[in-house]
Amino acid sequence: MKNNYHKKVLLVGATPGMATIGLLYLTSYLKRNGIEAFCQIHNNHMSDDAFKANLLRLLKELQPTLVGVSMKWFQHIARGLKICEVVKSYSPSTKVVVGGNTASYFQNEIIHNENVDYIIRGDGEQPMLMLCQGKEEIPNLVYKEENQIRETAFSYVHNQQNSEEIFISDLDEIVEKDELSSFPFLYINTGKGCNQNCFYCGGSRQVQMDTFNREQPFYRSIKSVRKDILESIKYTDTLMFDFEIVGADPYNIYEQSFSGIDLKKKSGTFYSWVWPTDELIELISLTFKEAQLLIDISSLSERQRLTLQEKGLVKKQPTDEQLFQILRNCEKFGNVYAGFTCILGMPFMEPDEIGVGEEWLKNIIENFPAFSTLEFSRLHAQPGAPMLSAYEDLGMNIPALSFQDYYKISKMNLEQEVYPGLERMKYPQISYRDNKLNKTIMLHSMNIFMIMQEHNAANKGKFVI
Numbered sequence: 001m002k003n004n005y006h007k008k009v010l011l012v013g014a015t016p017g018m019a020t021i022g023l024l025y026l027t028s029y030l031k032r033n034g035i036e037a038f039c040q041i042h043n044n045h046m047s048d049d050a051f052k053a054n055l056l057r058l059l060k061e062l063q064p065t066l067v068g069v070s071m072k073w074f075q076h077i078a079r080g081l082k083i084c085e086v087v088k089s090y091s092p093s094t095k096v097v098v099g100g101n102t103a104s105y106f107q108n109e110i111i112h113n114e115n116v117d118y119i120i121r122g123d124g125e126q127p128m129l130m131l132c133q134g135k136e137e138i139p140n141l142v143y144k145e146e147n148q149i150r151e152t153a154f155s156y157v158h159n160q161q162n163s164e165e166i167f168i169s170d171l172d173e174i175v176e177k178d179e180l181s182s183f184p185f186l187y188i189n190t191g192k193g194c195n196q197n198c199f200y201c202g203g204s205r206q207v208q209m210d211t212f213n214r215e216q217p218f219y220r221s222i223k224s225v226r227k228d229i230l231e232s233i234k235y236t237d238t239l240m241f242d243f244e245i246v247g248a249d250p251y252n253i254y255e256q257s258f259s260g261i262d263l264k265k266k267s268g269t270f271y272s273w274v275w276p277t278d279e280l281i282e283l284i285s286l287t288f289k290e291a292q293l294l295i296d297i298s299s300l301s302e303r304q305r306l307t308l309q310e311k312g313l314v315k316k317q318p319t320d321e322q323l324f325q326i327l328r329n330c331e332k333f334g335n336v337y338a339g340f341t342c343i344l345g346m347p348f349m350e351p352d353e354i355g356v357g358e359e360w361l362k363n364i365i366e367n368f369p370a371f372s373t374l375e376f377s378r379l380h381a382q383p384g385a386p387m388l389s390a391y392e393d394l395g396m397n398i399p400a401l402s403f404q405d406y407y408k409i410s411k412m413n414l415e416q417e418v419y420p421g422l423e424r425m426k427y428p429q430i431s432y433r434d435n436k437l438n439k440t441i442m443l444h445s446m447n448i449f450m451i452m453q454e455h456n457a458a459n460k461g462k463f464v465i
């Protein structure tokens with residue numbers, strides 16, 4: 001395949017608001033390797049007109065010959081393809097490359113789009129650099145040539161060794177000045193990938209193998225994580241840490257990552273895939289001004305959690321007592337809070353269980369001062385999730401299986417007058433064949449929403465998020 005040299009490159013995300021952090025890692029990498037790379041990571045242009053005007057302004061000012069579009073989340077497929085269309089209508093000769101989880105999963109469909117020249121599957125740093133340098137034999141590439149779709153070897157995969165080269169840098173040169181002062185937070189990846197196969201998850205091990213060719217998760221090199229922290233704290237007061245590895249205690253990773261860096265004026269949010277130990281909570285308390293741990297649970301009902309675990313549908317679940325103990329441990333320190341992330345509407349809810357989750361939540365709010373928040377969403381279909389091949393046995397109806405299904409739902413988001421935030425976003429929400437169960441779950445979700453609204457209003461400004 002013959003390629004041109006691309007000295008000027010623009011990277012944008014299909015996700016509105018804060019785009020995925022992968023865009024910063026990628027742009028930083030290109031910049032360090034001699035490419036004039038620029039990215040827009042914080043995009044609040046929600047109306048159709050503002051969205052187009054912003055993109056056209058960037059294209060005019062930067063005159064890139066290559067535009068990279070990150071398509072991580074399936075809800076934004078239509079928005080990502082709209083970006084490609086705007087770029088090509090402004091300058092048909094500008095090359096468009098699409099990457100990210102969703103683009104990798106639906107590579108066969110997306111490459112046929114007339115406004116897409118290339119797809120980079122899986123990890124993108126080295127393939128993107130080689131594309132910019134006009135090289136041949138670029139790994140992980142899907143492209144069009146002589147009316148054929150061609151693919152190169154899927155051989156570039158991040159691991160602990162090569163992740164030393166991947167870190168955030170040069171933010172003041174790769175991001176616009178106004179944006180630099182507007183980051184509400186920045187994510188730092190401590191690890192990559194997952195070794196679990198939770199039945200609803202599009203980031204599960206099986207999907208990681210299919211879309212990233214990643215057999216096993218890994219913790220990134222400490223050196224790189226420290227570089228990320230040092231660069232990020234120049235521009236934000238809140239760091240979000242994500243991607244712990246289930247079964248591998250992250251204490252040493254955090255301890256070595258924070259050592260000698262003054263984070264006393266900063267806040268931290270930790271997506272705790274591993275249940276935090278007392279020792280880790282103490283470390284976080286001593287390191288940050290304040291911090292929040294978010295623990296992933298599959299249901300508010302202990303019985304349902306443990307049933308899902310027993311059936312092998314989700315990763316190991318904590319008992320109520322284990323969760324209460326984490327909240328008590330946080331309380332001892334005064335500046336560390338714990339909350340939960342949860343999906344409502346899981347299978348195996350018993351008919352007489354209505355109200356159990358509500359009571360559980362009210363108990364936590366009333367009796368555990370260290371409780372911060374509950375992040376929740378309804379169970380929905382995610383591309384590649386194990387449940388897409390098992391939904392019938394679980395009595396579910398799935399509204400999205402094919403690319404066209406996901407695209408159609410993402411178009412509903414794009415066609416709204418103002419692009420929706422999380423609360424109004426259209427998802428391929430699953431339902432059950434049992435209508436009584438659907439009604440119960442709907443009522444349960446509304447009740448939880450109202451309890452949390454009241455709690456959040458009463459605690460406004462108290463926690464980090």
Ligand code: SF4
Nearest residue numbers: 194196197198201204
């Ligand atoms: S939900 Fe389960 S499968 Fe998905 S990323 Fe978390 S632990 Fe892994």
